[in-house]
Amino acid sequence: MLYSAQLLVMDLLSVAILAIAVFALVDCLRRPAEAFTSERKLTKPIWTGILAVVAALAFIAVPPLRMNLGFLNLIAAVAAIVYLVDVRPRLAPYRRRGPRKGSGGW
Incomplete structure (x- = not known):
């Protein structure tokens, strides 16, 4: 019984780590590459590679x-x-430029 409870906890932790890794990878992909170099962090391709391996x-x-x-x-x-606590807050001011809603000019 204790063994099955331990397995359940380990399985839940594994799923939580997977969710965190996928979230970090998606967040990294959504950030502009210039933000990484502007904040003197590793480049976007390096972080994307690290987080892709981590997610795998x-x-x-x-x-x-x-x-x-x-x-x-x-x-x-x-x-x-490390990405979520150190890099992501530094990249928060940088957003991808895209069409703005409500700026119509119609």
Whole structure:
């Protein structure tokens, strides 16, 4: 019984890490490349590569595959959290330029 509860907790943590990694990857893809260099962070392609690998590792660790990648899953969590806590707030003022709603000029 305790073993199944531990597996459930590990599965929930794996799913949470996957969600965080995918969120970080999507957020990275939505940011302009100039923002990364302006804030003296690693470039957008490097962060995109890191987060893509992290998301793949987190995906492999989720059931039903549930490969024994506890250490790699921890690395995946740390990399995604570093992006979300350190890089993302610095990039917040930069937004992709696109059509603005309500500026019509009609």
